[in-house]
Amino acid sequence: MGYKKYYTNKIIWYLLTLVIAVVLNFILPRLMPGDPVSAIAARAVNGMTDSTAIQAVYEDYAEKFGINLPMSTQFAIFIKNAVRGDFGVSFSQYPRTVSNIIASSVWWTVCLQLPAILLGWILGNVLGAVSAYKKGIFDKGVLPVFLFMSNVPAFGMATVLLYVFSLKLGMAPSSGGYGFDLIPTASITFFRSVLAHYQLPFWSVVLITIGGQAIGMRSMSIYELNADYVKYSRFMGIKDRKIVGYVFRNAMLPQITGLAMSIGTMIGGALVAEIIFSYPGLGTTLLAAVKGRDYPLISACTLIITIMVLLANLIVELIYGVIDPRIKAAQQD
Amino acid sequence: MKNQIRQIFHSPKFKVGFVIFAALLLLTFFYPLIVTDDPLEMVGQGNFFKPGTYISVTEAVNTDPYTLNMNTSSGRMEKNLSMEERMAMADWLGQFAGLSPKEMDVTDADGLVSLWKEHYDSSSEQKGLIAARKKYFSRLDKKITGLLEDRDILLAEKNKETGELSVKETIPSTSYVNVSDVGSRRVFILGTDNFGRDVLTELVAAIKTSLKIGFIAGLIATTIGLSLGLIAGYLGGFIDDLILFITNLFTVIPSFILLILISYSIGKNARGVMMVAIIIGLTSWTWTTRSVRSQVISLRNRDHVNLSKLSGHSLFRIILTDILPYIASYVVMALILQISSGILAEAQLSMIGLGPATTTVSTLGLMMNWAMSYSAHLNGDWWAYFPVIISIALISFSLNLMNTGLDQIFNPQLRE
Numbered sequence: 037m038g039y040k041k042y043y044t045n046k047i048i049w050y051l052l053t054l055v056i057a058v059v060l061n062f063i064l065p066r067l068m069p070g071d072p073v074s075a076i077a078a079r080a081v082n083g084m085t086d087s088t089a090i091q092a093v094y095e096d097y098a099e100k101f102g103i104n105l106p107m108s109t110q111f112a113i114f115i116k117n118a119v120r121g122d123f124g125v126s127f128s129q130y131p132r133t134v135s136n137i138i139a140s141s142v143w144w145t146v147c148l149q150l151p152a153i154l155l156g157w158i159l160g161n162v163l164g165a166v167s168a169y170k171k172g173i174f175d176k177g178v179l180p181v182f183l184f185m186s187n188v189p190a191f192g193m194a195t196v197l198l199y200v201f202s203l204k205l206g207m208a209p210s211s212g213g214y215g216f217d218l219i220p221t222a223s224i225t226f227f228r229s230v231l232a233h234y235q236l237p238f239w240s241v242v243l244i245t246i247g248g249q250a251i252g253m254r255s256m257s258i259y260e261l262n263a264d265y266v267k268y269s270r271f272m273g274i275k276d277r278k279i280v281g282y283v284f285r286n287a288m289l290p291q292i293t294g295l296a297m298s299i300g301t302m303i304g305g306a307l308v309a310e311i312i313f314s315y316p317g318l319g320t321t322l323l324a325a326v327k328g329r330d331y332p333l334i335s336a337c338t339l340i341i342t343i344m345v346l347l348a349n350l351i352v353e354l355i356y357g358v359i360d361p362r363i364k365a366a367q368q369d
Numbered sequence: 370m371k372n373q374i375r376q377i378f379h380s381p382k383f384k385v386g387f388v389i390f391a392a393l394l395l396l397t398f399f400y401p402l403i404v405t406d407d408p409l410e411m412v413g414q415g416n417f418f419k420p421g422t423y424i425s426v427t428e429a430v431n432t433d434p435y436t437l438n439m440n441t442s443s444g445r446m447e448k449n450l451s452m453e454e455r456m457a458m459a460d461w462l463g464q465f466a467g468l469s470p471k472e473m474d475v476t477d478a479d480g481l482v483s484l485w486k487e488h489y490d491s492s493s494e495q496k497g498l499i500a501a502r503k504k505y506f507s508r509l510d511k512k513i514t515g516l517l518e519d520r521d522i523l524l525a526e527k528n529k530e531t532g533e534l535s536v537k538e539t540i541p542s543t544s545y546v547n548v549s550d551v552g553s554r555r556v557f558i559l560g561t562d563n564f565g566r567d568v569l570t571e572l573v574a575a576i577k578t579s580l581k582i583g584f585i586a587g588l589i590a591t592t593i594g595l596s597l598g599l600i601a602g603y604l605g606g607f608i609d610d611l612i613l614f615i616t617n618l619f620t621v622i623p624s625f626i627l628l629i630l631i632s633y634s635i636g637k638n639a640r641g642v643m644m645v646a647i648i649i650g651l652t653s654w655t656w657t658t659r660s661v662r663s664q665v666i667s668l669r670n671r672d673h674v675n676l677s678k679l680s681g682h683s684l685f686r687i688i689l690t691d692i693l694p695y696i697a698s699y700v701v702m703a704l705i706l707q708i709s710s711g712i713l714a715e716a717q718l719s720m721i722g723l724g725p726a727t728t729t730v731s732t733l734g735l736m737m738n739w740a741m742s743y744s745a746h747l748n749g750d751w752w753a754y755f756p757v758i759i760s761i762a763l764i765s766f767s768l769n770l771m772n773t774g775l776d777q778i779f780n781p782q783l784r785e
Contacts, residue, residue, distance in 0.1 A: 050621075057622045064627075065634040187766040189713055191720055191737070192758035195746045203749050210747055251773070297620060304625025308717045312746060319721075326633065326722040334633055338626045345623050 042357050050350045057342045061335060062114050066107070123336040128328025134336045137321060142340060144213055145317035149306050150348075152238050156245025157295055163246060164253025165284050168261065179250055186247025190305035194240040194312035201236060208236050211314040237313050241306045252294055256287035289360050296352040300345045307341070376778055383774025389767035393760075397577040406567065408574035409731060412555065413565030416743055417750040420560040425553035430524060432551055434544035445516050446478040454509060458485050461506055465495055482513055519543075560752040562736070563743035572756050575731040579712050580764070582646040582732065586711030589650025591704045594657025599688055601658070602665025609662075616658045624652040628714060632723040640726040649714045650707075657703040664696045698779045702772050709768040716761055733757050 077097040081090045098104045105113075117123065123134035163182065167174040185193065202210040214220065215229040260266065260283045269279045310319030318337055325333035377383055401408075455475040462468045466488035474480060491507045498506075519542040525534040548554070559568035601612035619627075631648050632640060668674060668691075677687045712733065718724045719734025720741065740746070740753040 049617075053618055053621050056618055060622070060627070061630065064630045183769075184762070184766055187709075187769060188758060188762040189716060189765075191717070192761060195754055195758060198746055199749070199751060199755075203747075300621065300623030300625065304623055304717060305713075307625075308720045311720060312741065322629070323721045326629075331633075334629070338630055342622060342626050345626075346621060349621050 039357060043354060046350065046353050046357070050346055054343065054346055057346065058115070058118070058339065059111075061339050061342065062111055065331070065335065066110075118339070123339075124332040126325075126330055126333050128324060128330040128333065134332045137333060138318075138336050138340055141317050141321045142344075144315060145307070145310070145319065146344070148234065148237055148310070148315065148317060149241065149303060152241035152306065153245060153299065153302050156242040157249050157291075159242065160246040160249025161253045161288065161291055164250035165257050165287065167250065168254045168257035169280060175254075179247075179254065182243075182247035182250055184247070186244050186251075188244055190241060190244055190309035191312050193244050194237065194309040197236045197240050198312060209233050213316040233313075233315075237309060237315050240309050241302075244305070245302065248298075249291065249294070253287060253291055256290055257283060260284075260287045289356070292352060292356050292359065296349045296356070299348050299352070303341065303345055373778075377775065380774035380778055382770050382777065386767040386770025386772075386774060389763055390771065393576060393764060393767070394580070397573055397580065400570075400573045404570055406570055408570045409566055409729070411565045412567055413557075413561040415565060416561070416563040417745060417748070417753055418557060418561040418565070420557055420752050422548065422554060422556045424548060424551040428551045428553050429546045430538075430540070432546055434540070434546060436541075436543050437545045438543060443479045446482055446513075449516055450478050450482075450513075455481055457505070457509065462488055464497075465493060482517070485510075485513060486517075559756050560750075562753050563739050563745070568736075568752055568756060571731050571736065572733075572760060575733045575736050575757070576760055576764070578642060578730050579715060579733040579761075580708075582642060582649070582715045583708040583712040583764075585643070585646035586649035586653065586714070587704050587707035589647060590654040590707045590711070591657055591700060593651070594654035594703065595661055595700055597654070598658045598661025599665055599692070602662040603669060603684075603688060603692065605666075605669075612658070613662070616655050616662075619652075620655045620659070624655075625714070625717065627652045628718055629721070629723060632718060637726040640723075642725045642727060642730055642732065645715060645718065645725045646711070649711045649718075653707060653710060653714070657700070657707070660699055660703060661696060664699055665692060668692055668695055698775065702775050702779075705768050705772045705775075709765040712761065712764055733761055 077094045080097070081093050084090050084093070121135045123138070126132050126134050126137055129137060160182075163174065163179060167179045188196070198210060201207045209215070209229075209232055213230065213233050214226060215233075218226050218229055220226060263283075266279055266283060269282070270276075307317075307319035307322065310317045311323050314320055318341060322334065322337045324330070325337060378387075406412075452475065455478065458481055459470070459473045459475055462473060462484060463470060466484075468484065468488070473484065489506070489510055491503075491510060495503055495506075521542065522540045523536050524538040524540065526537040527534055557567055557569070559572065562568050562571065597612050597616070601609045601616075628648060631652070632645070635644065635648075674687060674691045677691050682690075715724060715732060716734035716737060719732060719738045722738065724734045724738065725732060736757045737754055740750070740757070743753075745751075745753040
C-alpha cells in the first residue's frame with residue numbers, strides 16, 4: 037500500500053504549487069508600478085482632448101477589468117472565471133475570446149513539444165549509455181558533436197535548419213503549421229501538409245535535447261559501471277548483457293528526475309523556436325500577444341504553460357514512483 | 370589553492386573552454402580599440418547589405434583605369450544567369466535542338482551560352498510550348514545577347530548653362546580599377562543589418578553587453594542561491610523546510626514564465642539592460658540553492674565544524690572558514706552555468722519582444738530579434754543572424770566545457 041501515500045503526497049504538493057503559481061500569475065502584474073489596465077486605457081484615450089471623456093474611458097476600463105475592487109474580490113473573480121475557462125476577450129484579436137485563441141494553439145504546442153522532448157531524451161540516454169559502455173567513436177566523436185549542438189539555443193537550431201533544409205535544399209516548408217492554401221479538415225492532403233511542416237520544428241528541439249541528456253547519462257553510467265555490485269556480479273560470472281541491464285536501469289533513475297526538473301527550461305526554449313517557423317502554437321501566440329500588448333492573452337498563455345509544465349512534472353514523478361522500487365520501500369517504513 | 374589551479378589548467382576540457390572564452394573576452398576588449406566606429410551607427414541606407422568591400426562608384430570612375438586583356442563576358446555570364454535560367458536553357462536545348470543532357474553542363478555558363486547561340490532560333494516552331502514560355506525564351510535570348518556585347522559605356526556631363534549633355538569619357542569593357550586606388554571604401558565583413566549597421570562591429574558590442582548581463586544575472590543568482598543554501602543547510606529545522614519548499618516551488622514553476630510575467634509587468638520604460646539582468650538573476654537561483662544546501666548538510670556534522678562550534682566561534686565565522694572553502698568549487702561551477710543560462714535567457718526574452726527596451730545598446734538577443742522581425746531568416750540574409758547564433762553557442766559551449774573540466778577535477782569519479 038506504499039504507493040498510495042507517495043501518490044497522495046505528490047498530488048497534494050503539485051496542487052499547492054499550482055495554487056501558488058496561479059497566485060503569482062495574478063499578483064505579479066498587479067504588484068508592479070503602472071498597472072496594465074491604465075496602460076491600455078492610456079492607449080485608448082491617445083489623441084483625445086476632452087478631459088471628462090478621458091476620465092469616462094478610464095472609469096469604464098477600471099470597471100470592466102474590476103481594478104477598482106479590493107484585491108481579494110478581484111482574485112475571487114479571477115479564479116471563478118479561470119476555472120470556467122473564461123479569460124476574457126483578447127485586445128489584439130478582438131472580438132475573439134482568449135480561451136478560443138488558446139484552445140486553437142495549445143494542441144499544436146503539445147503535439148510538437150511532448151514527442152520532441154521525449155524523443156530527444158530517449159536518444160540522449162541511449163547515446164550516453166552507449167558512449168559510456170562502448171567508448172571509442174561514440175564517446176570521442178558523436179557525443180562531442182551533440183554536446184556542441186546542445187549549446188545552440190533552440191531558436192538558433194531552428195534558423196539553421198530553416199536555412200539549410202528550407203531555403204537551400206527546399207526539402208521542407210519554411211513557416212506555418214500547414215499549407216497557407218489549406219483549411220484544417222480531416223483530409224489526407226491536410227495531414228500530409230501538417231506532417232511536412234512538423235519536421236523542422238520537431239528536429240530542432242530533438243537535436244538540441246540530445247547532448248545535455250547524453251552527458252548526464254554518460255556520467256551516471258560510468259559511476260554505476262565502477263560500482264561494487266558490478267564487480268561482484270562479474271566475479272559471480274553473471275553474463276555481461278545482464279549486468280549492463282542492471283547498470284542502465286540504475287543510471288536511468290536520476291535521468292528521470294533530471295527530465296522532470298528540466299522540462300520547464302526546455303519548453304521555454306522550444307516556445308521561442310516556434311516563433312522562427314511561425315508555428316501556430318503557444319510560442320507564436322505569446323509573441324503576438326506581447327507585440328499587441330494583449331494583457332489578457334499573455335496572462336492566459338503563461339498560466340496554461342505553467343499548468344502544462346506542472347502536469348508533465350507530476351506525470352514524470354508518478355512514473356518514477358513505479359520504476360524505482362526504493363520509493364515504495366521508503367513509504368512502507 | 371595554487372596546486373588546485375595548476376590542476377585545473379591540466380584538464381584539456383577546461384583549457385579549451387577557457388581559451389574560447391578568453392578569446393571572446395579579448396575580442397570585445399581589443400576590437401573597439403581598432404575599429405572606433407560607433408557600433409550602432411546606421412551606415413547603410415536600406416537593409417541587409419551583403420558582406421563584402423564597398424567602394425565608391427564615382428571615385429572608381431575617376432581613378433586611372435588599367436587595361437587588362439581579359440574576357441569580361443564569361444564573368445558576367447556566371448554572375449547574371451541564374452540557375453533557373455540555365456535549367457530552362459538546358460531544357461530547351463534538350464527538347465528542340467536534340468542535344469543530350471551529357472553535352473550540357475549548367476554549371477558552365479560559357480559553354481551553355483555558346484550552345485544556345487548555336488541552336489536557338491526564335492522563329493522555329495517549338496511544338497508544345499505555350500506562348501508565354503516562347504516569349505520567356507526570346508526574352509532570355511535578348512538578355513544573353515546583351516550580356517555578350519562588349520559595348521563601351523559613355524560618361525556624360527551636364528553643361529551648367531545649356532543643360533546639354535556632353536561625353537566626358539568612354540569606358541571600354543577592358544578597363545579595370547585597382548581597389549586600393551579608391552579612397553572611399555568600407556569593408557563589411559559580416560554585411561549590414563536591417564538598420565544598415567555594420568553587423569561585425571555591432572556583434573562585438575552585443576557580445577560585451579550580453580556577457581555583462583550574464584555576469585550580473587549569474588552573480589545575483591549565485592549570491593541568493595548561496596545564502597539561501599547556506600542558511601537552509603546549516604540551520605536546518607523549520608527554516609530549512611521553508612526554504613526547501615520555496616526552492617522546490619520555483620524549480621517546478623518555469624522560470625521562463627516568471628521572466629515573461631515580470632518583464633511585461635514592469636513596462637517598457639523600466640526595462641533597461643541592467644533591469645533585465647537583475648530579473649534574470651532573481652528568477653534563476655534555485656539550482657544553486659539546492660546543490661549548496663545538500664553540500665552544507667553533508668558538511669554540517671564533520672568534526673572540524675563541531676570543533677569550531679565547541680570553541681564558541683560565531684555562526685558567521687564557522688560558515689566563512691569551515692564551510693565555504695569546501696563548497697567554493699561548487700559555487701564557482703554554479704556561477705559559470707548561471708552566466709551561460711543568463712545569456713540564453715536574455716536572448717529568449719528578447720526574441721519574444723520582452724528584452725531590454727533600448728536603442729542605445731545592442732545585445733545578442735536584440736540583434737536576433739531585429740533580424741527575425743525583418744524576416745532575415747526567410748530571405749536568406751544569413752549574415753544578420755548566423756554570427757549571433759554562433760556567438761551564443763560559443764559562449765555557452767566554452768562555459769560548459771570549463772564547467773565539465775572543473776567537475777572532473779573536483780569529482781574524481783568522473784575522470785577517465
